[in-house]
Amino acid sequence: MQTNIRTDNNELQIVLSDRLTFEDHEAFRDVIMAIKKNEQATCSIDLASLTAIDSAGLGMLMIAFETSEKVNKPFKIKRANGQVKRLLEISEFEKVMTIEN
């Protein structure tokens, strides 16, 4: 996994690329910390360049959402495609959080 975290327009924008798997659990702490300390009004995770995700990765996205939920910041996942999009759909994540194309 590669991460790129920036702020723009009062939004914390997290871009994840490559693969999000169990091996990334240490690196994902940075993402969680960024959301926790986030002073922006909203948070988005861009998955346009994420090519694959495993079960641990899906769990991490849920933790990211819940972290944002706890501080009452609107949260969305956008531009997921392929296997990543399919797994989000089959897991009904759109019923919990905003999923944008």
Add this chain to the structure above:
Amino acid sequence: MSLANDTFGPSAVSGFASDHVDLTEAKILVVDDSPLIRELIGACLAADDYKNISYAGDGIEALEHIEKDMPDLIILDLEMPRMDGFEVCRRLREDPKTINIPILIQSGRDTAADITRAFDYGASDMVVKPVKKFEILARTKVHLQKRILLQKLISYHNRVANELEQAKRLQLDICPSPDDLERYREDYGVDICWHYEPSSELGGDMGGVFPISKTKFAFFIADFSGHGVAAALNTFRLQTWLKAASDLYEAPGTLLAELNNFLNQNLPRGSYATMLFAVLDLKTEMLTYAAAGCQPPLVQHPEKGTDFNPVTSRGMPLGLRANWTYDSRHVPFAKGAKFLLYSDALVEVPTGPDQMLGDDGLQQEASQVWSEGPSLRGGMNSLIENYNKRLDGLTESPDDLTVILLENTNERPKAK
């Protein structure tokens, strides 16, 4: 909850190196044709309290001694009558029993060629004569420590491997046996093929069948996120919960909702299980199921031909969100209908560069296989064979594989 408390927490690994090791009980064999040198080395070792020192006067004597009583370290001269030190080294390294014994060469031969040759023959280290007490003691200590740590590591590894093997057998025991499945065929007129292949490591796949009444039984497939021991232990936790929840078997949606809350409270944050729980009523010929994000099952209705079609398996994986609801869905299951359930592994196999079989691929394959009119078992075997062919040449060890295939034969010879 802090991130440190969830699945991604650090693991505590105890260090072998920190354990105190008493080296003075180690068995040391000193090999030299000169009695004087043997005595000198023995005296050096005794100064560091080594208690188990033995001696040999040449290579043959040394090998005889080693055969009878395996030392922890050998201090070996090179030039000796009958059999020299090079030959002793060579023979010890050829034998799996002695391949790892540290061999400390002590010799007056100190040319580059001699030293190179000694190491080529398998020496662990070298000291040059005249023997210096501090040097021989220091090198003895280093090699004994290494030897003992290595032995501990090997025995730890063997013990863990053994325990994992036992755990894997326990997991296999959860699966219904061929006898169990035969009973379901006789009691309910439903033919069930069950294929479970645990990965080389322990995994989080599981499945099961439970009788409910003379005309109803329940079955399920589940897969815990992650791999290894933790995922495997969770399969036992789930099995225990399900055994105690028999009053919910006829209401799959309610069962998943309650199980979801149980897992939400008991699994580390971010961990979950995907699952499908179904109840089959042979009187109404209706299959009712609820799903939580597992692979979409494939259904074949014989009146519509041999094609398999997916039914939805959408649902929040169990344990991720508290108080979630799960729909019970219905599939007519008349005579000849088939229901195919499977874990991720079956479709997450490569069919070409950067290409996986995928759900669609499996649907096409199952439809294709059954267009040739195989028996239930024959068709199932074709799917497994194709899976194994696709695994050929893969370096990664595959995930657990579970495939469950049911057919309503509508024949109940034992109907009372």
